[in-house]
Amino acid sequence: MGRCDSFVVETDVHFPTDINLLFDAVRKMIQIAAIISQGIGTSMWRQSAYNIKKFKRLYRIVQRLKHSTSADEKKKAKRARQIMDAHKAYIELAEKYISKAELTIEMTESSDIMNEARVEELQTYINYALWQIGLIKRRVLQDEKIPHKDKIFSIFEPHTEWISKGKAGVPQELGLRVCILEDQYGFILHHRVMEQETDDKVAVAMVTSAQNKFSGLKGCSFDKGFYTPGNKKDLKDTLSILVLPKKGRCNKAEFEEETADDFIRLKRKHSAVESAINGLENHGLDRCPDHGIQGFKRYVGLSVLARNLQIMGHHIQQKRLKQLQRSEQRKAA
Numbered sequence: 328m329g330r331c332d333s334f335v336v337e338t339d340v341h342f343p344t345d346i347n348l349l350f351d352a353v354r355k356m357i358q359i360a361a362i363i364s365q366g367i368g369t370s371m372w373r374q375s376a377y378n379i380k381k382f383k384r385l386y387r388i389v390q391r392l393k394h395s396t397s398a399d400e401k402k403k404a405k406r407a408r409q410i411m412d413a414h415k416a417y418i419e420l421a422e423k424y425i426s427k428a429e430l431t432i433e434m435t436e437s438s439d440i441m442n443e444a445r446v447e448e449l450q451t452y453i454n455y456a457l458w459q460i461g462l463i464k465r466r467v468l469q470d471e472k473i474p475h476k477d478k479i480f481s482i483f484e485p486h487t488e489w490i491s492k493g494k495a496g497v498p499q500e501l502g503l504r505v506c507i508l509e510d511q512y513g514f515i516l517h518h519r520v521m522e523q524e525t526d527d528k529v530a531v532a533m534v535t536s537a538q539n540k541f542s543g544l545k546g547c548s549f550d551k552g553f554y555t556p557g558n559k560k561d562l563k564d565t566l567s568i569l570v571l572p573k574k575g576r577c578n579k580a581e582f583e584e585e586t587a588d589d590f591i592r593l594k595r596k597h598s599a600v601e602s603a604i605n606g607l608e609n610h611g612l613d614r615c616p617d618h619g620i621q622g623f624k625r626y627v628g629l630s631v632l633a634r635n636l637q638i639m640g641h642h643i644q645q646k647r648l649k650q651l652q653r654s655e656q657r658k659a660a
Contacts, residue, residue: 503520
């Protein structure tokens with residue numbers, strides 16, 4: 328009998344805003360452009376450290392400015408103008424450095440493999456900077472509300488997602504969902520890093536993949552987040568025992584199914600999967616320090632392997648302990 332649930336593994340990123348992401352992009356852009364400039368023998372970025380400090384000063388000014396809460400409309404209007412002017416100065420300096428970085432690319436010869444790689448990286452950060460400038464202009468200068476799909480949450484870990492699971496005291500998490508399927512002995516049979524996926528999109532795939540490796544898996548429990556009518560139908564075709572509570576109101580047949588003794592008993596046991604999740608998080612899988620989506624997946628996979636080794640060791644210890652207890656009992660008799 329398996330138990331399936333998901334949790335969020337955070338990426339190693341700071342809280343994102345359009346202004347601090349623009350600063351990150353321009354800072355990296357200047358640093359890489361300075362390395363390229365030095366390699367091709369020009370001095371156009373000789374003041375790169377000063378350029379970053381100058382840009383950071385404008386960033387701090389923008390960061391500190393808050394909208395006025397005064398009842399005086401004149402004060403509100405004055406602060407609004409200050410905010411707009413500060414953002415304009417911040418954007419203008421960023422655009423100046425972007426133009427200079429683009430000129431650096433034009434001056435770089437494409438015959439050098441190392442320079443080609445650096446130019447590609449430089450262009451990536453230029454694109455990120457241009458995107459963030461566009462968002463700031465839309466938000467501040469045009470007073471537009473930015474849709475979620477247009478936002479980037481990290482320029483260093485672009486796979487990062489903004490996840491709101493409704494947990495008490497945790498309004499949002501920055502990372503990726505990871506789904507695990509655990510058996511009754513505590514071993515994790517299968518895991519999946521969920522990129523732009525929700526629980527209801529992976530339920531069938533999790534069971535199918537686990538059964539391909541472990542044909543003895545005949546039953547599985549889920550929580551309501553995995554429910555769709557299609558998932559329930561498909562899972563019933565592959566599992567002899569299915570615990571998948573319905574979202575919303577049940578009809579008569581569904582109510583009878585979910586109030587049956589076996590369904591309630593297995594539903595109560597489903598919470599044991601939280602022990603596996605807590606075990607993974609307590610041993611390092613609460614936040615991934617590795618970079619890139621491949622590094623993230625590798626880190627998750629190694630964490631699952633380590634958890635299974637830990638469970639195996641626990642079972643071996645318990646077996647050995649029982650053998651010692653029986654041996655002591657025979658000696659005492």
